[in-house]
Amino acid sequence: MARTCARRPRAAAAAAALALLAAACGGGGGDGEGQTLDVWIMEGTHPDATAYFDDIGERFREQTGAEVDVEFVPWADAHDKFTTAIAGNTMPDVAEVGTTWTTEFAGAGALADLSDHVGSTDAYVPGLTEAGTFDGGLYGVPWYAGVRAVIYRTDVFEDLGLEEPTTWEELRETAITVSEERDGMTAFPVPGDAVYQALPFVWGNGADIASSSDGRWSSGLDSAQAREGLSFYTGLALEDGVSSTGAGTWKETDLQDNFISGDVAMMIGGSWTPAAILEANPDLEGDIGAFPIPGPDGGYSPSFLGGSHLSVFNAAEDPDLAWSYVETVTNDDNARRWSEATTYFPGKRKQLEPYTASDDPLVRPFAEQMSEAGRGLPATENFGKVQGDMVLEAMLQDILNEEATVGEATARAAEEVEGILNEGS
Amino acid sequence: MADPLTTRQAGVPGAPVRAPGPRRSGAPAAAGRSGPRRPRLSARTRRRWLPWTLLAPALAVIAVLLLLPLGRVVWLSVQDYGLDNVVSGRSDYIGLDNYARLLTDRYLWTVALPNTAVFALVAVVGTVVFGTLVALLLNTLSRIARTAVLGCVLIAWAMPAVSGTYVWIWIFDVDDGPVRRLLQAVGIVGPEGYNWFAERVTFYAVAALNVIHHGFPFVAVTVLAGLLTIPRELHEAALLDGAGAWQRFRNVTVPTIRPVFAVVTILSTIWDFKVFAQVYLMPGGSGGNRDVLNLGVWSYVRSFANQSYGLGSAIAVLLTLMLLAITVGYLRTIFRDEELR
Numbered sequence: 001m002a003r004t005c006a007r008r009p010r011a012a013a014a015a016a017a018l019a020l021l022a023a024a025c026g027g028g029g030g031d032g033e034g035q036t037l038d039v040w041i042m043e044g045t046h047p048d049a050t051a052y053f054d055d056i057g058e059r060f061r062e063q064t065g066a067e068v069d070v071e072f073v074p075w076a077d078a079h080d081k082f083t084t085a086i087a088g089n090t091m092p093d094v095a096e097v098g099t100t101w102t103t104e105f106a107g108a109g110a111l112a113d114l115s116d117h118v119g120s121t122d123a124y125v126p127g128l129t130e131a132g133t134f135d136g137g138l139y140g141v142p143w144y145a146g147v148r149a150v151i152y153r154t155d156v157f158e159d160l161g162l163e164e165p166t167t168w169e170e171l172r173e174t175a176i177t178v179s180e181e182r183d184g185m186t187a188f189p190v191p192g193d194a195v196y197q198a199l200p201f202v203w204g205n206g207a208d209i210a211s212s213s214d215g216r217w218s219s220g221l222d223s224a225q226a227r228e229g230l231s232f233y234t235g236l237a238l239e240d241g242v243s244s245t246g247a248g249t250w251k252e253t254d255l256q257d258n259f260i261s262g263d264v265a266m267m268i269g270g271s272w273t274p275a276a277i278l279e280a281n282p283d284l285e286g287d288i289g290a291f292p293i294p295g296p297d298g299g300y301s302p303s304f305l306g307g308s309h310l311s312v313f314n315a316a317e318d319p320d321l322a323w324s325y326v327e328t329v330t331n332d333d334n335a336r337r338w339s340e341a342t343t344y345f346p347g348k349r350k351q352l353e354p355y356t357a358s359d360d361p362l363v364r365p366f367a368e369q370m371s372e373a374g375r376g377l378p379a380t381e382n383f384g385k386v387q388g389d390m391v392l393e394a395m396l397q398d399i400l401n402e403e404a405t406v407g408e409a410t411a412r413a414a415e416e417v418e419g420i421l422n423e424g425s
Numbered sequence: 426m427a428d429p430l431t432t433r434q435a436g437v438p439g440a441p442v443r444a445p446g447p448r449r450s451g452a453p454a455a456a457g458r459s460g461p462r463r464p465r466l467s468a469r470t471r472r473r474w475l476p477w478t479l480l481a482p483a484l485a486v487i488a489v490l491l492l493l494p495l496g497r498v499v500w501l502s503v504q505d506y507g508l509d510n511v512v513s514g515r516s517d518y519i520g521l522d523n524y525a526r527l528l529t530d531r532y533l534w535t536v537a538l539p540n541t542a543v544f545a546l547v548a549v550v551g552t553v554v555f556g557t558l559v560a561l562l563l564n565t566l567s568r569i570a571r572t573a574v575l576g577c578v579l580i581a582w583a584m585p586a587v588s589g590t591y592v593w594i595w596i597f598d599v600d601d602g603p604v605r606r607l608l609q610a611v612g613i614v615g616p617e618g619y620n621w622f623a624e625r626v627t628f629y630a631v632a633a634l635n636v637i638h639h640g641f642p643f644v645a646v647t648v649l650a651g652l653l654t655i656p657r658e659l660h661e662a663a664l665l666d667g668a669g670a671w672q673r674f675r676n677v678t679v680p681t682i683r684p685v686f687a688v689v690t691i692l693s694t695i696w697d698f699k700v701f702a703q704v705y706l707m708p709g710g711s712g713g714n715r716d717v718l719n720l721g722v723w724s725y726v727r728s729f730a731n732q733s734y735g736l737g738s739a740i741a742v743l744l745t746l747m748l749l750a751i752t753v754g755y756l757r758t759i760f761r762d763e764e765l766r
């Protein structure tokens with residue numbers, strides 16, 4: 001791999017030449033003068049992201065003299081795009097990195113250790129700093145987080161005299177009622193190409209995707225609890241008929257699209273989606289509500305606590321400039337504006353307080369879910385490969401397409417998860 | 426074509442341009458110019474090197490764009506190469522381990538290879554047959570009607586593969602697509618519907634429709650060009666001998682434009698074997714449904730989702746070797762020996 005190594009000095013030389021040229025022509029200004037920061041931000045989080053980042057970019061330019069070039073990347077392609085960029089050495093300087101990917105990219109050596117810049121991590125939400133920590137260093141600064149709960153149509157519930165369910169059995173009965181009473185509507189779709197909708201039914205029944213002891217990972221997917229939970233979840237589609245046939249190959253985006261077009265009564269969706277749903281279909285204003293995902297016999301089923309870090313890539317030409325951009329994006333003022341527009345929760349504890357005390361019906365249930373039953377994925381850099389290999393999606397689709405029983409599919413998935421997580425150990 | 430070298434040597438605008446002959450080539454320069462005389466290469470050397478000099482830019486482009494990446498993929502395929510190797514630049518040479526792992530993987534023999542080969546066979550036959558039928562139709566049409574039909578055909582060709590795929594996905598939407606409604610209206614599919622994206626055969630049936638729809642215009646246009654070169658007398662003679670339409674097609678048309686069929690078949694085979702976007706973008710096609718991956722998508726998933734760049738490259742090399750073998754086989758059977766030369 002001499003080529004990658006050889007390319008860096010060349011790029012550096014080109015950058016130096018450009019810098020000299022810029023200095024010769026312009027001169028003066030901040031220390032970022034003439035530089036351009038390449039920033040990747042995930043698409044679809046903020047309804048008007050372009051204006052938001054144009055504004056931040058403008059302020060950042062006034063402050064440092066550096067231009068910011070923001071590229072928006074769709075979530076679905078982002079992981080591939082990152083690995084391709086790392087492979088081709090076309091990484092950005094700063095990027096929004098999904099919290100589940102940070103350890104993976106850090107383990108590969110693509111990210112810069114930000115511990116020295118951050119200092120104490122006490123100010124941040126603990127679950128998020130954990131996800132950004134690898135080998136004792138902090139590689140992702142918590143930016144924002146979200147959690148999934150059940151989003152439903154309040155108008156449909158009112159018409160049919162339904163209450164928000166508080167146990168799995170109530171969830172099932174509610175869905176069956178909607179399905180019987182509303183012909184053109186899918187009561188509770190069970191998407192086969194979306195994992196985060198299924199995990200509450202594994203976790204809620206007390207099972208684990210994987211846990212480690214003495215350095216070896218073992219998967220709980222083939223445990224009795226996980227099988228019971230997944231039988232219930234897939235049974236909603238296969239036995240109770242409250243899902244649709246097409247949902248067997250839906251991604252989370254398909255789920256949301258169908259909810260937006262008014263064809264879905266209940267779905268497990270993120271705290272960030274109500275804003276996007278209303279943006280796409282303003283007719284639903286006032287007709288959507290949310291409740292935390294119920295536990296099997298009351299209480300809560302844990303839901304994935306996901307979010308984004310801001311990371312600085314090792315290839316950044318000016319790491320200090322990149323860090324000051326990260327600081328700008330996560331400062332109190334910008335974080336508040338971001339949260340207001342996206343309904344994501346901020347990554348700093350102090351910034352989070354107003355939300356847990358909110359009485360907004362589209363904020364409180366999520367804040368409750370986040371504080372009571374938020375859950376992370378197995379904290380290992382190899383879990384990205386489990387996701388890349390779509391082990392859990394394949395398991396779900398095999399069950400939903402009736403190519404395997406819950407027992408067969410979970411046994412295979414557990415074996416694959418263990419194989420990948422214990423690779424090279 | 427004026428030979429640039431000769432023209433320059435002549436140095437006289439409007440001077441008669443001749444192909445450089447072995448003896449003659451130096452003469453015009455000596456006659457037409459009185460400047461300092463440069464030493465010249467012997468005529469024979471120049472004749473030998475001239476084609477290569479003229480080909481050099483094209484060869485350089487091919488080397489950089491084709492051979493370099495190809496060599497790199499082969500080199501990657503004999504390494505254990507992950508994301509950490511990419512970043513650190515370290516490489517672990519493991520010989521043919523990737524190939525051994527690949528060839529002993531049941532998935533290759535039961536899923537990826539059959540999917541790729543059977544799909545390609547169906548798609549190639551479908552594309553060539555349908556394209557030829559359209560070409561025969563176009564050949565019989567009047568000028569205006571031909572232009573109109575050709576215009577419609579070209580729209581299918583001009584549509585980008587990604588947009589086309591999304592249109593087909595929409596047409597076959599499991600819960601609400603036109604096909605579902607039609608089938609339900611005539612009673613073939615019940616109210617619970619049927620998820621054709623979940624089954625291997627139906628998944629690839631939709632993909633084949635997509636690929637044939639996107640690929641037939643090329644065949645139609647190329648075969649039509651061939652049909653137009655067939656002398657009218659041949660068909661008239663056959664007609665006088667009492668040959669029917671099928672006999673005329675089999676015994677006159679096919680032998681006359683056999684090279685055209687060879688070209689469209691080989692190109693279609695190559696395209697359909699390495700089809701990627703049309704499979705990857707379909708529901709479940711990006712890895713969630715393990716039964717529907719083909720070699721191209723499998724290679725991509727192994728490389729970029731699973732970050733086993735070595736294994737992914739080995740799959741890609743395997744695919745390339747298969748295509749090479751098939752192409753050589755085709756060329757041998759379709760062309761007679763003298764046509765190959």
